Structures are given as C-alpha cells and as structure tokens.
Amino acid sequence: MISLKQNKLNFFIAISFSIINFFFIVNATIPEAVFSKEGYSRWIFYYHVPIAWNASIAFLFGGLYSFLYLLRGEVKYDNKALACSELGALFGFLVLFSGFMWAAPAWGTNWTWEPRLTTTLMLELIYLGYFMIKAYGGSYEKTSIYRAYISIMAVAMLPIIYYSVKLLPQSVQAHPGHGTFLEYGGLRIFIFSLISFSILLFYLYQLRMNRIEKIIKSKMQSSDEK
Structure with missing residues (x-):
C-alpha cells in the first residue's frame, strides 16, 4: 500500500501536469478554416485521443492481470484486473462523451453508427456485463473466473477499434484518419497531453488499489472479530 505522503506527491504531480496540459490546449493555434467549422470543439480532440489511450492501456493491463489470475490463482491479480477494468470503463465512457461533444459541429450530429464509435460502445457494453457478473453472479470463486475470461476476450476488441479507420472504406465511417488533427503544430501538444493523461x-490506479486493499483489510479484521 502506498504511503499517504507518496499519495499526496502523486496527486500533486497528476494535477500539475493536467493544469499545464489545459493551458497548452487552450492556447493552441487553430487555423481559421478549421475554427469556422468546428469552433472550440477542436480542442476536445487533445483530450479525446489521450482519454482513448488511457482506456486502451487500462483494458490491456486488465486482460493481462486476468490472465495471470487464471494462471496462478492469486487474488492480488484479480484485484489489479478489477482496478484496471474499472478505470478502462471510466475512460471508455469519457471517450464516448468527448466524442459526442466534438461530433455535433464536426459531423452535424452527436452520434453516427460508424465503425469506431460502434465498436467502442460494444466494448463498454462488454464491461457492463463484467461488472454485473461481479455484482450479481454469485460466489467470488465463480465470478472471478468469469470476469477474467471476459476481460481477456475483450482485449481482442482493441485492435479492431484502432484499425477500423484504416481497414474500412471511408464511405462507411465518419471518424478522421490518423494524424489529421496533429497538423498546424499540434503534435507537441498532443504528446504532452498523452503524457499528462x-x-x-497511473495515479488513479494507485488510488483505486489503495482503496481495494483497505476494503480487504477491513473485511479481514471484521472476520477476525467474529
């Protein structure tokens, strides 16, 4: 478990980078041709893509820890997989939400059933099932195994989501291609945003793991008292 002092330091670092990142984004130069069409919503993309990165990393590690749990049967791996899955689902929701905010001025609608959005929504629904099994599936021994398999299989959705822009014809998608929003000097801002997110x-993962460990410790103490 991370000490309170270390936790405060991590919080300070995360907040500092987030504030600096916001300053860079709002001061980004947006060409008049782009601004007249999309307005300030163009800034959202500097959040949207790093948020999607965070969701992907969290889901990927969730699948990895789930595999280790099935392989070794140690509860610590299931706890780590759970924390990663929760964060992945949170950032996955923020991907969809930030997409809604950007889509209205860019596409003229908040939602369209194009491949990347649809597959992202499908991934979120898969993890909704993951959490429902945890809550209502029965004993821990049974649900932990079910959740591990779901998490591992869900990882297969990540390359499908990523490559949908490249593999599918432009006629069936509305999502911009890779690198289109990194023009006019936006690459450095994007990289810093990626680092800050x-x-x-990392901070949220540590925070969640601390919380899970405290819950487990509290349950063990209650069990010993009985």
Whole structure:
C-alpha cells in the first residue's frame, strides 16, 4: 500500500501536469478554416485521443492481470484486473462523451453508427456485463473466473477499434484518419497531453488499489472479530 505522503506527491504531480496540459490546449493555434467549422470543439480532440489511450492501456493491463489470475490463482491479480477494468470503463465512457461533444459541429450530429464509435460502445457494453457478473453472479470463486475470461476476450476488441479507420472504406465511417488533427503544430501538444493523461491514469490506479486493499483489510479484521 502506498504511503499517504507518496499519495499526496502523486496527486500533486497528476494535477500539475493536467493544469499545464489545459493551458497548452487552450492556447493552441487553430487555423481559421478549421475554427469556422468546428469552433472550440477542436480542442476536445487533445483530450479525446489521450482519454482513448488511457482506456486502451487500462483494458490491456486488465486482460493481462486476468490472465495471470487464471494462471496462478492469486487474488492480488484479480484485484489489479478489477482496478484496471474499472478505470478502462471510466475512460471508455469519457471517450464516448468527448466524442459526442466534438461530433455535433464536426459531423452535424452527436452520434453516427460508424465503425469506431460502434465498436467502442460494444466494448463498454462488454464491461457492463463484467461488472454485473461481479455484482450479481454469485460466489467470488465463480465470478472471478468469469470476469477474467471476459476481460481477456475483450482485449481482442482493441485492435479492431484502432484499425477500423484504416481497414474500412471511408464511405462507411465518419471518424478522421490518423494524424489529421496533429497538423498546424499540434503534435507537441498532443504528446504532452498523452503524457499528462498517462500520469493521471497511473495515479488513479494507485488510488483505486489503495482503496481495494483497505476494503480487504477491513473485511479481514471484521472476520477476525467474529
């Protein structure tokens, strides 16, 4: 478990990077041709893509820890998989939400059933089932195994989501291609945003693991008292 002092330091680092990142984004230069069409919603993409990165990393590690849990049967791996899955689902929801905010001025609608959005929604629904099994599936021994298999299989959705822009014809998608929003000097801002969100993900993971460990410790103490 991380000490309170270390936790405060991690919080300070995460918040500092987030504030600096916000400053860089709002001061980004947006060409008049782009601004006249999309307005300030163009800034959302500097959040949207790093948020999607965080969701992917969290889901990927969730699948890895689930595999280790099935392989070794140690509860610590299931706890780590759970924390990663929760964060992945949170950032996955934020991916869809930030997509809604950007889509209205860019596409003229908040939602369209194009491949990347649809597959992202499908992934979120898969993890909704993951959490429902945890809550209502029965004993821990049974549900932990079910959740591990779901998490591992859900990882297969990540390359499908990522490559949908490249593999499918432009006629069936509305999502911009890779690198289209990194023009006009946006690459450095994007990289810094990616770093700041990665730091935030690491902090939230530590925070959630601390909480899970406290819950387990509290349950063990209650059991000993009985």
